[in-house]
Amino acid sequence: MDSLLIWNTRGVGNTPTISTLHRLISKFKPSIVVILKPMLRDDKRVQVGLQLGFRSSVSNAAQGGQDLGFLRPSLTVDLIAVSSQMLSISAAIQGGPVSILLSFVYAKCSRSLRKNPWDQIAVLGAGPALPWVVAGDFNTVLSAFERQGRGIFDSSSASDFADALNRAGLLDAGFSGNQFPWCNNQSGQSRSWARLDRICCNSPWQTAFPAFQSKLRYVQTTLKSWNKDIFGNIFNNVELAEEDLSATEDIVLRDNNPDNLQKLNQAKEKLTHLELCEEIFWKQKSRNR
Structure with missing residues (x-):
């Protein structure tokens, strides 16, 4: 798989968004393009896919979800699990070393409602040890350092999330660019920012894709330092x-x-x-x- 493009956007059926997607696809040539919160009807989803050069797609719209993936024909894909907050597929890559597992998350804002995807992550983590990436909008943070501005840090929610990742053997892959990709767009003291979007992977993924693993080395070193300083x-x-x-x-x-x-x-x-x-x-x- 050359690359994976995931974009958390509010609606994808407008010309500026489609134009931006065209530029990103032309630049990175992804095998899979995932749109979070696309806000598209079924007929429009097919139309947008064709506009972007993709003939196949998967979605959890029938379950009331907000995940949409466009797929290249070079991938053989099976739907593994689908719910209103998470979509998981396995993909066999032509000429690739292994099948991979990909999970895309758009979690609810409520802590109690997020229990469902956390349980799904734990179940998948207990299954066969395929290379696995879990990515999306988790609608919670892992620490108080991942939010800024108005609002109280919810330690119980963070603990739930950390425990789910830990049980599944998933490691936060880190980030580049803006530290806080989400903002409530309020003004003054009402404004708040948070790192709600992230990518996580397991150790078989790092082994199968060394380039991805090398990017994680800095993150792991930083986490070890943080672990020493904090714990x-x-x-x-x-x-x-x-x-x-x-x-x-x-x-x-x-x-x-x-x-x-x-x-x-x-x-x-x-x-x-x-x-x-x-x-x-x-x-x-x-x-x-």
Whole structure:
């Protein structure tokens, strides 16, 4: 497979979006093009595929989903699992070394509703160890560092997501470019950003595609450093964050001006994040016994 193009866009049936897709396809020559939230009727989906030079497609629109994939004829594809939030296919590449597994996610905003794709990821991770990529809009983050601006970091949601990836043996592939691809497009203090989109892969994928693996080496090195800095001092950091929160609460009690309230929210978010790190630490510890 030459390359895989995934675009999270709100509607793909307009001329500017089609023109952009044409340019991207011409530049990268992907074997598969995946559109998240295409907002297309069935007849329009076929028309757009032909416009882009693709005669085959897969979709979870019948299940109320938002994933659409256009496929090159050089791929032999089987539909493995389909739901309203996730679409999984296996692809046999002509002249390629192995069959591969590809999962595309457009998760719900609600934590309770995201349990379904997390369970699907765990089930697929327990199956045959094919090279596997899971990509899309997961509608949650893994840490407080992956969001900025208004809003409280949801440690429970992040823990659910991290646990699903861990159980399936999936590693975050990192990113280049904009750190926060999602924005709520609000103004002033109401504006927020987050890293909701990501690509994850398993170790058989790294083995089968060394070029992809080399890109991960920097990410893995960075994660190891982060692991040492965060988990290596986790208990001390939690204690310091608790003391900082207590001191900030005292300040707010004396003067609850907006600046102090903002510092209080930041202190709460920091403690919540460190408590999540502590929780993940103990989960990893129990699995390594």
